[in-house]
Amino acid sequence: MMQKFTQHVGIIAPFNISNIDTDVIIPKQFLQKIDKVGFGKKLFFNWRFLNSSGTSKNPDFILNKKNYSKASILLTRSNFGCGSSREHAVWALMDYGFKVVIAHSFSDIFINNCLNNRLLLISLSKDIIDKLFLILKKKKNVLCMINLLKETIIVDNYCVKFMIDSIQKQSIMYGFDSIDYTLKHEKKINFYEKNHSIYNFY
Numbered sequence: 052m053m054q055k056f057t058q059h060v061g062i063i064a065p066f067n068i069s070n071i072d073t074d075v076i077i078p079k080q081f082l083q084k085i086d087k088v089g090f091g092k093k094l095f096f097n098w099r100f101l102n103s104s105g106t107s108k109n110p111d112f113i114l115n116k117k118n119y120s121k122a123s124i125l126l127t128r129s130n131f132g133c134g135s136s137r138e139h140a141v142w143a144l145m146d147y148g149f150k151v152v153i154a155h156s157f158s159d160i161f162i163n164n165c166l167n168n169r170l171l172l173i174s175l176s177k178d179i180i181d182k183l184f185l186i187l188k189k190k191k192n193v194l195c196m197i198n199l200l201k202e203t204i205i206v207d208n209y210c211v212k213f214m215i216d217s218i219q220k221q222s223i224m225y226g227f228d229s230i231d232y233t234l235k236h237e238k239k240i241n242f243y244e245k246n247h248s249i250y251n252f253y
Contacts, residue, residue, distance in 0.1 A: 055226045056171065056199060059150050061123030063195040063206065064113055065187045071127060072134030073161070077143040090139055091146030118192040124151045126183055132161025141168045151197055153204070155180050169223045171197070173204065173213045182209065199224055 081093040092105070099115060101107040108115045114122065125144070131154040132140060141164045144152065151171045165172050175183075186207050187193055196205040199220065204211050221227060 056150070056169070056223050058196070058198045058200070059123070059171075060194055060196045061150060062119060062121055063124040063126050063153075063183075063187065063193055064119040064122035065184055066113065066125060066127040067184055069128035070130045070133055073132060073137045073140040074134055076132070076140040077137065079137075082137060082139050087142045088146060090143035091148065094143040094147045121148070123148050124153065124195050124197070125149050126180070126187065127152065127154045128180065129155040129177075130158060131156070132158040132165075134158070136160040136164070138164045138168070141165050141170050145170055153180075153183070166219050166222060169226065171199065171223050172219075173197070173215070175204075175211065175213060179211050 075097065076095065077090060077093055078096050081090065081096065084090070095112070095114065096105065098112050099105075099109055101109050110116075113119050131152060140161070145168060149170070151173060152165075153173045153175060155177050156174060157165075157172055162172060183206055186209060190207060193207050197203070198205075199215075202213050202215060202220075204213060
């Protein structure tokens, strides 16, 4: 069972762009490992660094700016996580320190990978996304409070509600993985199988 998550307060970093794909999140040359650790150093590698060795930081990239270097919440536009199905993209985001990604929409495969790893995704309307970007344009280093229990986001006194799938919510709140969730409902599953068997001899 993984670490529980009910509320998080952190700096929100605005990525004002749509269709950020998994190859941008973690380039393919860094996919050799499968132990989930160390990928944060390669997150957005081609945007963060000016050279292939990763020794020269891009001063214009948002995560290299002092106000956002410790960001734990990412705000972006539509279709985040599109492209290939690499789970390493989720590992890189989480290993860097991101707890939440807020966007208008996400790739379906990316959603499943995030659920498996308990990275919280929040989908909001375009109007609300626009409002959040406007707030962050006016103020730097803005803290965002996300209450998963109440399904609310507060950014600079602007509060909005969000919706989340109940299974995803329980998985993230209580640290369940797919095995934990199955074991939690084992009695119900056994009861269902017993009473819906084609050849029920009991």
